Amino acid sequence: MGSGESTGASTGGGAGGIPRDGSAGPGSAGSRGKGAATPPPARPRTAVVAALMLTMGLVALDGAIVSTAVPQIVGDLGGFAVFSWIFSGYILAGTVTLPVYGKLSDTYGRKPVLLFGISLFLIGSLLCAAAWNMAALIAFRILQGLGGGALQGTVQTLAADLYPLRERPRIQARMSVVWATSALAGPALGGLIASYTDWRWIFLLNLPLAAAALWIISRHLAEPTRPPGRRGPVDWAGALAVFACGGLLLFALVQGGVAWPWLSPPSLGLLGASAVLGVLVVRIERRAAEPILPGWVWRRRTIAAVNLAMAGLGLLMVAPMVFMPTYAQTVLGLGPTGAGLVTSAMTLSWPISAALAQHVYRRIGFRNTAATGVGLAAVVLGSFTLLPYPAPVWQPALIMLLLGGALGLFQLPLIVGVQSTVGWEERGTTTASVLFCRNVGQSVGAALLGAVANATVAARLADAPVPGLPTRLDDASKALTHPGLLPPAAAEYLRQAVAAAGDHIFLGATLAAASSALVLLLVAPRRFPVLPEQREE
Numbered sequence: 001m002g003s004g005e006s007t008g009a010s011t012g013g014g015a016g017g018i019p020r021d022g023s024a025g026p027g028s029a030g031s032r033g034k035g036a037a038t039p040p041p042a043r044p045r046t047a048v049v050a051a052l053m054l055t056m057g058l059v060a061l062d063g064a065i066v067s068t069a070v071p072q073i074v075g076d077l078g079g080f081a082v083f084s085w086i087f088s089g090y091i092l093a094g095t096v097t098l099p100v101y102g103k104l105s106d107t108y109g110r111k112p113v114l115l116f117g118i119s120l121f122l123i124g125s126l127l128c129a130a131a132w133n134m135a136a137l138i139a140f141r142i143l144q145g146l147g148g149g150a151l152q153g154t155v156q157t158l159a160a161d162l163y164p165l166r167e168r169p170r171i172q173a174r175m176s177v178v179w180a181t182s183a184l185a186g187p188a189l190g191g192l193i194a195s196y197t198d199w200r201w202i203f204l205l206n207l208p209l210a211a212a213a214l215w216i217i218s219r220h221l222a223e224p225t226r227p228p229g230r231r232g233p234v235d236w237a238g239a240l241a242v243f244a245c246g247g248l249l250l251f252a253l254v255q256g257g258v259a260w261p262w263l264s265p266p267s268l269g270l271l272g273a274s275a276v277l278g279v280l281v282v283r284i285e286r287r288a289a290e291p292i293l294p295g296w297v298w299r300r301r302t303i304a305a306v307n308l309a310m311a312g313l314g315l316l317m318v319a320p321m322v323f324m325p326t327y328a329q330t331v332l333g334l335g336p337t338g339a340g341l342v343t344s345a346m347t348l349s350w351p352i353s354a355a356l357a358q359h360v361y362r363r364i365g366f367r368n369t370a371a372t373g374v375g376l377a378a379v380v381l382g383s384f385t386l387l388p389y390p391a392p393v394w395q396p397a398l399i400m401l402l403l404g405g406a407l408g409l410f411q412l413p414l415i416v417g418v419q420s421t422v423g424w425e426e427r428g429t430t431t432a433s434v435l436f437c438r439n440v441g442q443s444v445g446a447a448l449l450g451a452v453a454n455a456t457v458a459a460r461l462a463d464a465p466v467p468g469l470p471t472r473l474d475d476a477s478k479a480l481t482h483p484g485l486l487p488p489a490a491a492e493y494l495r496q497a498v499a500a501a502g503d504h505i506f507l508g509a510t511l512a513a514a515s516s517a518l519v520l521l522l523v524a525p526r527r528f529p530v531l532p533e534q535r536e537e
Contacts (some may be wrong), residue, residue, distance in 0.1 A: 117150025
């Protein structure tokens with residue numbers, strides 16, 4: 001290890017490759033004179049850390065626990081044709097509000113935004129438990145998602161506010177453990193509640209947890225002293241434009257290829273309207289004194305590269321999280337529990353890798369560590385296409401385990417690194433932009449890779465050499481759920497078609513991982529411009 005990297009490692013700044021002269025580097029927030037007045041944070045109380053992890057757990061547990069109770073919810077409320085909006089509405093609301101909450105947290109502080117988000121999440125959970133039909137449940141899930149959007153970004157931002165650079169990997173690893181635990185325990189807990197009580201208790205369970213987090217944060221969280229600065233007017237016009245543009249785009253991506261064909265008037269109209277609103281957003285934000293989406297999140301190489309790389313992460317995650325359970329059940333013949341265990345292998349190695357990532361990036365820097373991680377992820381994802389048919393269960397499980405290790409090495413250095421390049425008054429906006437791009441990437445990935453899977457299966461059905469196969473994709477989906485209704489040869493051919501679709505999906509995810517690696521190597525600076533006061537922590 002060279003002396004330059006050694007100096008940085010001893011202070012925590014080597015993680016980002018701080019120049020020996022102590023400068024923040026060109027294009028950094030530090031060169032703009034922002035954040036320099038922020039003192040090193042004091043060690044947060046244990047109660048505050050527990051409350052932040054509990055708050056993150058509310059968001060992480062929500063999707064995992066609700067998904068298992070869908071049959072009971074649909075059986076009670078009806079609305080099978082639109083039940084997917086229980087999830088889509090929540091994700092859409094949380095995603096489009098991320099930039100708004102990020103800017104508000106930079107303007108008014110993290111604590112009021114977090115308290116507002118927890119309160120809204122709590123109210124949404126209570127209303128979801130009282131829903132009288134599917135439409136009401138979807139509406140209340142959207143309200144719950146509006147609160148969840150505040151929780152996602154603000155907790156991540158507070159982790160950087162409260163911990164010095166050298167200790168941030170520890171809190172980030174703990175949050176990864178929260179996500180992993182939720183992914184493992186959520187389906188089982190949801191199944192128990194749905195089987196032995198009423199599905200409404202899934203939402204009522206949030207109430208004491210949210211109330212405890214609300215009380216602890218309001219009582220014990222004391223934010224670090226903010227540097228003096230002007231508090232400009234809130235850009236409500238920009239917030240509304242961002243919300244409308246993001247909402248239309250995500251709605252088009254969620255519904256396209258499902259509710260209507262991609263080239264149909266509804267899809268083209270929604271995509272065209274979102275493009276027009278995107279132009280409007282740019283015009284509004286250029287004129288705003290304190291824009292919700294400031295231009296510097298794309299003008300600064302480090303932040304722009306991390307945004308693009310995290311969008312790639314969102315896209316590639318569709319393969320293991322969305323398709324792998326279907327592959328495990330239809331091709332491998334596993335039940336829902338077995339399929340969940342195969343998928344959850346990734347959540348076991350991810351937090352371990354994240355916890356160890358700091359030892360790597362302190363030697364070779366944030367960019368190189370993340371590029372190594374996503375490069376390994378590309379190799380692992382590509383290896384899926386080499387699996388035999390049918391593959392032994394341990395082989396896809398091993399792929400998921402290795403993928404989690406690679407992605408832990410990829411995501412954590414980017415989050416910690418990009419937060420260290422900005423001061424307090426820009427950190428909320430920066431963190432929100434990164435999470436927003438990741439969520440949009442996941443929505444684009446679901447639409448794009450879903451279309452690839454549908455096209456593959458449809459082509460195989462059109463050229464089927466065996467009789468008895470369904471001719472429509474909807475009928476094929478039902479046949480996969482009940483393979484006994486098909487002749488043995490037809491059922492086997494359909495499983496092979498799903499396996500071929502899986503190869504194409506994982507190949508697409510491989511390209512997304514490779515693209516993220518190229519973005520980091522070609523766009524991101526070799527050494528992240530970590531601020532001097534961050535380095536001195």
